[in-house]
Amino acid sequence: MSINQARGVLAELMRDAAQGFLSSLNTEQVSKCQFSFPESSERERWAYTPGIRGGLPFTEMSTEQERLARRLLATGLSENAFVAATNIMALEVTLDQLEGWRGRFIRDPRLYYVSIFGTPSGNWAWRFDGHHVSVSYLILNEAVVSVTPSFLGSNPADASTGTSHKLRPLGAEEDLGRDLVLSMSENQRELAVVSDVAPTDIVQSNRPQVEDGALPWSDASTPVDDTYSERAVRENEPEILRYRSAIPIGICISDMDDRLKDQFLKLVKHYIWRLPANLAQLEYQKYETSLLSKAYFSWAGSTERYQGHYYRIQGPDLLIEYDNTQNVANHIHSVWRNPVGDFGRDVLLEHYDKEH
Numbered sequence: 001m002s003i004n005q006a007r008g009v010l011a012e013l014m015r016d017a018a019q020g021f022l023s024s025l026n027t028e029q030v031s032k033c034q035f036s037f038p039e040s041s042e043r044e045r046w047a048y049t050p051g052i053r054g055g056l057p058f059t060e061m062s063t064e065q066e067r068l069a070r071r072l073l074a075t076g077l078s079e080n081a082f083v084a085a086t087n088i089m090a091l092e093v094t095l096d097q098l099e100g101w102r103g104r105f106i107r108d109p110r111l112y113y114v115s116i117f118g119t120p121s122g123n124w125a126w127r128f129d130g131h132h133v134s135v136s137y138l139i140l141n142e143a144v145v146s147v148t149p150s151f152l153g154s155n156p157a158d159a160s161t162g163t164s165h166k167l168r169p170l171g172a173e174e175d176l177g178r179d180l181v182l183s184m185s186e187n188q189r190e191l192a193v194v195s196d197v198a199p200t201d202i203v204q205s206n207r208p209q210v211e212d213g214a215l216p217w218s219d220a221s222t223p224v225d226d227t228y229s230e231r232a233v234r235e236n237e238p239e240i241l242r243y244r245s246a247i248p249i250g251i252c253i254s255d256m257d258d259r260l261k262d263q264f265l266k267l268v269k270h271y272i273w274r275l276p277a278n279l280a281q282l283e284y285q286k287y288e289t290s291l292l293s294k295a296y297f298s299w300a301g302s303t304e305r306y307q308g309h310y311y312r313i314q315g316p317d318l319l320i321e322y323d324n325t326q327n328v329a330n331h332i333h334s335v336w337r338n339p340v341g342d343f344g345r346d347v348l349l350e351h352y353d354k355e356h
Contacts (some may be wrong), residue, residue: 003282007143010075010279014137014144017072018120024065025056032056037118043125043136044208044343047222048151048333050105050131055115057130059108069114073128076135081152081274084169088132088154091169095155107131125344132333138344146344147283148337150274155331157324170332173322176267177311181299183263184251191251195238198301198310202321202333203243205231210319210339214243241300241310245339248314250298264297268313271320271336291316306330317341 001009025033033056035042042054058066074082089109096107112130120126125138132153138146152170159167168174181192204210205217207228215237223231240249253264265288272284295315301308308325319337324330340346 001278001282003279003286004143006278006282007145010144010276011139011142013075014072014126014139015120015124015142017068017075018116018124018126021065021068021072021114022116022120024062024068029056029060029065032060033114033116035115035117037124038348039117040343041225042115043117043127044345045223046127046129046134046136046149046151046208047206047220048132048134048153048335049206049221050107050111051222053113053115053129053222055113055127055129057113058110066110069128072114072126073135075276076126076128076137076147078273078276078280084152084154085133085135087167087169088152089130091154091156091159091167092131094159098156105131136343138348140344140347144279145347146338146341147275147279148342149335150271150337151333151335152274153331153333155327157330157332170334172270173334174324174332176263176270177299177322178303178305178309180260180263180267180297181311182303183260188251188255188260191255192297193299194240194249195300196302197238198308198325199237199241199323200234200325202310202323202335203241203312204319204321204335204337209342209345210243210245210337212243212245215241238300241298241312243314243319248296248298250296250312250314253292253295253297264295264313265292267297268292268295268318268320271334274336287315287318291318301325302329 092107092109115127118124123140128135134151136149137144154169161167184192199216201216203216204214205220216234217231218234219231253261256264269284273280275283292315295313298312300310306329308329310323313320317338317340319339322334324332
């Protein structure tokens, strides 16, 4: 199957799931869930913190409607990523208990929102959004053309199960990154570890577009408008961690031996494998053949568990960020982004240029 065929097959599954979901809604529910297309101010608005979103929340759905919403989410994730997402959502109850039922946020495993942009046929988009889960897809001409930003987080990152085993929805994101940096020689680690201090959050926060010179915002909540105009950069962040598109930090894949390259590619592959299997395989091959030859890996903070740490993978059309610094380094954020094409911004512009 070619990548175009895989994109078409996936778009068909998404279309059927979205149409089934929409047909189950009443008029008031549709008015909350459905937006115009390609309306970008709402479509490109996203967050990974708790709070109110645009769209229709599970709390306003029947059990069957919620099931149909989950079916739509499942079309956009691999089996492993869907299991991770559902565990992340369920951990809202655990988090509520850990906060003594008195946290400043409402912790609710049903505060997750579905938004559909346009009519699910031809050109349209959808988003699934809530605390620590944000998935966005753009479909043009009956084919999936954009799959990022793709965000998963977990608080707690390690949850007790009453045995020696922990529930770790994002355990691989943490372990594969740490294994990579610990497998390096002293000289390689000197290149890769750019700061003894980790940032307080992923550097790009929830900016709708990857921004040169960025450091973490002090607030990554859902914006009240599309300007993000009131956002301030957090104080005392390591300057070395500023995102620079032209000057990546860390160690380049070309400076890794074959063993390290394999570990690095395994980490990248894990993020891309958040996609459904057929598309993930083809998407990964696109990166593997050329785009990863100029990719960099950087690490900040401690290499010990439960001590703050961060890593970044940066390359052409690729940005992966991971941090685990909050709640005694038991609170993960992880995101896969396309610096030039999040929300399909690049392909949508090209599409309308050709149309007009």
